[in-house]
Amino acid sequence: MSWLNRRFGKRKREEELGEEVRSHLQMASQDRVERGQAAVEAERAARNEFGNVELVKEVTRDVWGWGSLERLMQDLRFGLRMMAKSPGFTVVAVLTLALGIGANTAMFSVAYGILLRPLPYRDADRVAVVYMSYFPRDFKFGTMCIRDYLMWKENNHAFEEPSLFMSQRMDIGGEEGVPEQVQGASVTVGFFSTLGVHPLVGRPFAAGEDQPATGSLAVLSESIWRRRFASSSTVLGQTILVNSTPTTVIGVMPDAFRFPGQQTEVWTNLLLNPPTRYGPWFYRGVARLKPGVTLEQAQAETNNIGLRMMQQNPYYKRLTLPVLGLRDALLGTTLKPGMLVLAGAVGLVLLIAVVNVTNLMLARATLREREMALRISLGAGRSRLVRQLLTESLLMALLGGAAGLALAWGGIALVRAWNPGNLPFIDLVRLDLRALGFMFVVSMLTGVLSGLAPALESARADLNSTIKEGGRTGSASQTRGRARAALVVSEIAVSLMLLVGAGLLLRSFVNLQGVTGGFSTPPRQILTMLISPSNRKYGYAPAGLAFYDELLRRARAVPGVEAAAVTDSLPPDRQGDADSFGIEGQILAPGEGNPIISTVTVGPDFFQALGIPLVKGRYFTDHDNRDSAPVAIVSEGFVRRFFPNQEVVGKRIKHSGAGSDDPWMEIVGVVGNVKYLGLTVETDPAYYMPFAQSYGPRVYLAVRTSGDAALLVAALRRDIQSIDPDVTLAQIGTMEQALTMSVSQPRFDTMLLSLFAGIALLLAAIGIYGLIAYSVAQRTHEFGIRMALGAKRTNVLGMVLREGLKMTVLGVAIGLLAAAVLTRLMASLLFGVSATDPLTFAGVGAILAMVALTACLVPARRAMRADPMVALRYE
């Protein structure tokens, strides 16, 4: 109400002032007319005498005192005028801020979308995924078997009804369309209610539907429903084929539901048949914490359950049941550290941008000293000046933020287009209101940060010295010069830290690229695809083997194919199975279990196709078939671990353990190590079995080609599907693509951090250039005199370079120390390089020093060319 009154009071006063001035002018011209002047002339003379009407009004209004709003508008208008007056300064400052704010807004959107956006599940932070980890298998987040699950469930108090699930590829087909292979999951009945999701149509699994003798049921994703059933509600109750098993559709889940995988499209009911033995270890648990129970308490309970499991089964060593919150489970363990490092880095970029703009403002403050002195002499209070200057820097920051928003929009579009493949939720990342709010807050902070010091500094302007010195160099500009030098030093230090981080990531990425998967065929000449023939027709060996014989025969006939083979595992990260095994004649120490290692089933030509070297013995041949004696080939790592310094060819091993019913397999050869668990994983021992003796219907086809493998996809697909149109082909791609995909996360981190470090380097270079150029401009006169007195040009050059060198050396030294502390935080992202790698530190320090000195060289050469005559003439 009072505000309203003030508004109206102000308007009335404004009108009265206008009328007062008008009446003054009228009376003045009337007087002149009475003294005999012509009306028109009299009016003009009166106006002349009065002076600038607007100015008079403005100084009069000042007397009234201003409301904060009016003052703000006035400051804004003035700020805009100042910015328009020095467009070069404005453009540089706004662009600098745009880079900083834009990069931060983009990074915020990506990080928020991936790390922070609420998951579309009821109280998602109460849901946890439960894994199993034990020696000798040693997967940190491994899987459990149904016996383990039953034991957990029996002893569980921390969670509401625990559920079990298993991810797997599923072939779906039926009357509705051509068969296709999709990602699916088998889940127990509590799965959906644990996650708190409801189907769009139909129902979730009901109690009892995971018991033996229940029929096969499926819940479909909205995407499949749309794609294969045109979103028709008649899908409910319809029978489709899932892995060749007739399965009844009971519900459809909304697209927002994506668990356990981003691409999961089918959920079938997992049947909990009473297990007769331990294994297979295919499953993970998902459960909702009971009210009041924390994740830590749940972890403590599962640790106890783990102890009991070990007591019951001496085969398990160092067994734990790790519990991860749902989000951590979805993101994996490698994504978050990278994101955090990037977020930190982009924050540092903004810091450098702020420092740069602060520096620019300080430089300009020197130029505006006289303006400030004048304002103070006219009675402007210091707080008034600070407010005016802060308004200017805020305005600048907001403009920078607006431009940054455009940058962020482009940046996000870029990240989405170039999705490194394993960034979950990336399709949900967008520039939304939240990002807008973030941009606004960051801009305001930036404006205050970059403007406060220069504003306070300017408002301190010493009237007398400024006016006396005629504005050349006062004591104020000297402190300001020191402050600016300190800022440049910090800028160099911060960008050095970023560069070191980027350098370390680059080095580990190069190391990663240098890791071979253990095969010598060029990756672009290897084409792989996952083949799934119908289980019903080819589920068992005789028919299945005949199918694959025909398939390989046709594949080899395709022009350009040099070798073709089947395998259930592929480097660099498509592991097949892992199993325990026993060695003939080996006596296990009491309590010692049979080791578990990767097992790989391959067709005869597999080693030749990929170029895996034979170390000893022989490769598999066509004669290693169902009728011949079981054989195996082992890796060098296997030999090193289980048969060190022994002849291994001729030894016999078997599945599960020495006491099992499985047949002995004779080791006939030793091959080089191949990575099946990812490039960064240390060599993992493995043994190979011939496809004919270890048949499974779903395997990869691996083809070596004479040229670019990608060109043969269409021909191969046509030939394979001409054998049987129900065969589905999935994950088609070259080995080159697979390798690229496997390092996409480090590549993403490396590229972004390098980009940020590059921006930082550029800004730091601009910063030091600006400072030196400014100081050279200020000292042109001095240089001229020095040269007139006999100083050589090189002396002057040296003087300027020394000034830059001092800042550079100090900045690099501080930066190296800080980097040595900070890079420890990114140790988990590094591969084959230490967090304090001396080579990176030295190299980056040298690069930065060179760039900084180059930035000094330009103004230094200008100083060198100072003309003594010109300088003296000004004296």
Add this chain to the structure above:
Amino acid sequence: MAEKRERYQNRIELLQGTLDLLILQTLQWGPQHGYGISVAIRSRSGELLRVDTGSLYPALHRLEKQKWIKAEWRISENKQRAKFYQLTAAGNKQLTKERSKWSQLSDAIAGVLNPEQR
């Protein structure tokens, strides 16, 4: 810019403090509007003192804010609606104070300029 600044500074030196006195004194002879005050000061100073409108109006508004003068819209002798200022009681007191200050100052300056007359 430079020229304007100079003019501004001169005026400050010439009129600082004295303009208030001149305005209050002028109003003691009766209510008057801004134009009338400037005309009065000019003619009574023998055309020597010309009051800049950029100083006059801020001064009037400031004196009004200090409640030494008050304003009223009236019709002037030549049928013109104008804002007339008139002295308040507080303004009268202020005028006495300013006058004595002024005479002290001018005595002091005269003393400095003509020391032998002491």
